[in-house]
Amino acid sequence: MIAILFDGIVQGLQLSLMAVGITLIFGLGGVLNLAHGQFAVVGGIAAALLIEAGVYAPLACALGMLSAGVLGLVVDRTLLVPAYRSAGEERLLLGLLITLGLSFVVNGYLDFKYADISLTLNLATPSFNVGGITIRTASAVAALIAIVAFVLLFAFLKGTLLGKVIRSIIQNEVGAGLCGINPGRIRTVIVIMSAMMAALGGITQGLFSSLGTEMGNELTSYALIVTVVGGVRSINGTLAAGVLLGIVNAFASYYVGAYLTLIILLGTAALTILLRPEGLFAHRT
Amino acid sequence: MKTYLADYVTLILVAVVLALMPLGLGGSAYYLRLATLMLIYMAYAVAFNIIFGHTRQLFLCVGALAGCSAYISVVLVMKMSLSAWASIPVGILSAAVLGGVFSYVSVRRGLGVIFVGIVTLVSSMIFHNLILGLRQWTNGETGIETKGLGPALLAPGLGSYYAILGVLMASLVLYHLLMRSRAGAAFRAIADDELAAELAGIDVTMYKVLAATVGSALIGAIGAIYAYYGGFINPTVYGFVNVDIAVLVTLLLGGMGTMLGPVIGGVLFTILDEIVRPLGRINVLVYGVLMVLLVISFRHGLVALLRKLTGARIP
Numbered sequence: 001m002i003a004i005l006f007d008g009i010v011q012g013l014q015l016s017l018m019a020v021g022i023t024l025i026f027g028l029g030g031v032l033n034l035a036h037g038q039f040a041v042v043g044g045i046a047a048a049l050l051i052e053a054g055v056y057a058p059l060a061c062a063l064g065m066l067s068a069g070v071l072g073l074v075v076d077r078t079l080l081v082p083a084y085r086s087a088g089e090e091r092l093l094l095g096l097l098i099t100l101g102l103s104f105v106v107n108g109y110l111d112f113k114y115a116d117i118s119l120t121l122n123l124a125t126p127s128f129n130v131g132g133i134t135i136r137t138a139s140a141v142a143a144l145i146a147i148v149a150f151v152l153l154f155a156f157l158k159g160t161l162l163g164k165v166i167r168s169i170i171q172n173e174v175g176a177g178l179c180g181i182n183p184g185r186i187r188t189v190i191v192i193m194s195a196m197m198a199a200l201g202g203i204t205q206g207l208f209s210s211l212g213t214e215m216g217n218e219l220t221s222y223a224l225i226v227t228v229v230g231g232v233r234s235i236n237g238t239l240a241a242g243v244l245l246g247i248v249n250a251f252a253s254y255y256v257g258a259y260l261t262l263i264i265l266l267g268t269a270a271l272t273i274l275l276r277p278e279g280l281f282a283h284r285t
Numbered sequence: 286m287k288t289y290l291a292d293y294v295t296l297i298l299v300a301v302v303l304a305l306m307p308l309g310l311g312g313s314a315y316y317l318r319l320a321t322l323m324l325i326y327m328a329y330a331v332a333f334n335i336i337f338g339h340t341r342q343l344f345l346c347v348g349a350l351a352g353c354s355a356y357i358s359v360v361l362v363m364k365m366s367l368s369a370w371a372s373i374p375v376g377i378l379s380a381a382v383l384g385g386v387f388s389y390v391s392v393r394r395g396l397g398v399i400f401v402g403i404v405t406l407v408s409s410m411i412f413h414n415l416i417l418g419l420r421q422w423t424n425g426e427t428g429i430e431t432k433g434l435g436p437a438l439l440a441p442g443l444g445s446y447y448a449i450l451g452v453l454m455a456s457l458v459l460y461h462l463l464m465r466s467r468a469g470a471a472f473r474a475i476a477d478d479e480l481a482a483e484l485a486g487i488d489v490t491m492y493k494v495l496a497a498t499v500g501s502a503l504i505g506a507i508g509a510i511y512a513y514y515g516g517f518i519n520p521t522v523y524g525f526v527n528v529d530i531a532v533l534v535t536l537l538l539g540g541m542g543t544m545l546g547p548v549i550g551g552v553l554f555t556i557l558d559e560i561v562r563p564l565g566r567i568n569v570l571v572y573g574v575l576m577v578l579l580v581i582s583f584r585h586g587l588v589a590l591l592r593k594l595t596g597a598r599i600p
Binding site: 032079082089092093094096097098100101102103104105106107108109111112115221224225228259260262263266267269270273274277 | 341343390391394396397398399400402403404406407408410411414415417418526530533566567568569570571572573574575576577580581582
C-alpha cells in the first residue's frame with residue numbers, strides 16, 4: 001500500500017514537472033504548448049546521445065536539459081512570434097495549431113533520425129531499505145530531483161523580483177505592461193525554463209524505464225491532463241493535481257488495470273473543464 | 286439581393302471535373318482508390334469547415350466522431366446481423382448527438398476555443414482507448430475486416446467512386462443551402478464577432494449547436510461509408526494523425542469558411558501526400574512543417590489568394 005502511494009507521489013511529481021511548464025507558458029504567453037512532451041523527449045534523447053558518445057552521465061543530462069532550453073528559445077523567438085503578435089482567441093488558436101504542428105515536426109524528425117535511440121539511466125544501487133519498506137533508488141532520486149526543482153521554482157517565483165514580475169504578467173498582462181514590464185523578454189525566459197523542466201521530467205523518466213523517441217505525445221497528454229485538472233493558470237494547482245493524479249494513477253493501475261486508468265484520468269480532465277474550467281485547485285497562482 | 290450564380294457554377298464545375306476524373310486515370314485501380322480517398326477527405330473537410338471554419342468550434346475529434354459512427358455501424362452489422370443500410374443511420378445519429386452535446390455543453394459553459402480543443406482532444410483519446418479496451422466487440426488494435434459486410438455499392442471500384450462523389454456533392458449542396466439560409470447569416474455573424482452576434486439577437490447557442498450537429502452527422506456518415514469502402518477498420522484508421530491532422534491541413538490549404546476550399550485543399554493534399562509517401566517515416570515531419578507554415582503565413586488559404594489574384598467572386 002505504502003509502496004504504491006509512494007510510487008504514485010513520485011510519478012505525480014514527475015508529471016507536475018512537465019505540467020508546470022504548460023501552465024507557465026499558457027499563463028504568460030497565452031499559448032497552450034502541445035509540443036511540451038517533445039521538449040522532454042528532445043532533452044532526453046540529447047542526453048542519451050551524449051552518454052553514448054562517452055560523456056559523463058550527469059553532465060550529459062545537464063547538457064540534454066540545456067539543449068531542450070535552446071529548442072525552447074528558438075521556438076519562442078521564431079515560431080511563436082506570429083502567435084504573440086495577435087491577441088485574444090486568435091492568439092490561443094494560432095499557438096495551439098503552431099505547437100501541434102511543431103510536435104509533428106519533432107516527432108517525425110526524431111523518429112526518422114534516431115528511431116532506435118532511447119534513454120535509460122542505471123543507478124549503482126537498485127534499491128534500499130527504509131523502515132522495512134524497500135524503496136527503489138530511482139524513485140527516491142526522481143522524487144528528490146522533482147522536489148528540488150519545485151523548491152527552486154517557488155523560491156524563484158516568490159522570492160525574486162523577476163518572479164514577482166512573472167506572477168504579475170500571469171495575473172494581468174496589460175496591467176504588467178503599463179507598469180513598464182516587457183512581457184516578450186520574460187516570456188522567452190519562461191519558455192526556456194519550462195522546456196528545461198520538461199527535459200528534467202523526461203530524463204527522470206529514463207531512471208524508471210526508458211524514454212523513447214515516440215513518447216512525446218504520451219507525455220504531452222499526461223502533462224496536459226494534469227495542467228487542466230490543476231487549472232491552466234495555477235502553478236500551485238498544477239503541483240497538487242500532479243501529485244493527486246499520480247496517486248490515482250498508481251492505485252488505479254494496480255487495481256483496475258492500465259486501460260481503465262487512462263480513461264479515468266482523461267475523464268477527470270474532461271469533467272474538470274466542463275464543471276470547473278478554472279481547475280480544481282485554482283485559488284491563487 | 287445576393288445571387289448565387291457563382292455558387293451554382295462552382296458546384297457544377299466541381300461535379301463535372303470530379304465525375305470526369307476516372308477517365309483521366311486510365312483505369313488504374315491504384316489511382317482510382319487514391320481519387321476515392323481524396324473525395325472522402327474533401328467531404329470530411331466540408332463537414333469540419335461548417336464546425337470550425339464558420340462557428341470557430343475547434344473540434345479535434347473528427348477522427349473520433351467518424352470512428353464512433355463507423356464502429357457502431359460495423360459492430361451492429363456483425364453482432365446484431367443488421368443490414369448496413371439500417372446501421373449506418375444509427376452511426377450517423379450517434380456522431381451527430383455526440384457532436385451536438387459537445388457543442389451544447391461547451392457553449393453553455395462559455396468555453397473558449399482552447400478549452401473546446403482540449404475537451405475534444407481528450408475525448409478523442411478516450412475514444413481511442415475505448416476501442417482498444419472493448420476488445421470483445423472491436424477486436425482492439427487488430428481491427429475488423431469489413432469486406433462483404435457493407436452494401437455492394439461501396440466495394441472498391443468505379444461504382445463506389447461515384448457513390449462517394451454523390452455523398453461529397455450532397456454535402457456541398459447541403460453546405461450551400463445552409464449558408465444561404467438564416468443559419469448562414471448567423472454563422473457569418475458569429476465568426477466575425479460572437480458577442481456582437483449575441484447582442485444583435487442571434488441565438489448563438491442554437492446556431493453553434495446546429496453547426497456542430499450537422500457537421501458531426503456528416504463526419505459520421507463519411508466515417509461509416511469509409512469503413513465499408515476501406516474493407517478494414519482499426520483505431521489507427523480513425524486516428525488523430527490520419528484524420529484530424531489531414532483534415533485540418535486540407536482545410537487550411539484550401540481556405541476556411543469557403544465552399545471551394547475543402548475541394549482544392551483535398552486535391553493539393555492528395556498530391557502532396559503522394560509525393561511524401563515514398564519518403565517513408567519522414568512524412569510526419571513534412572505534415573508538421575506544412576502545418577506550421579500554413580498556420581503562420583497562409584492562414585486564409587488558397588481560395589482567398591485566388592480571390593485576391595483574380596478579383597473574381599469564388600465561393
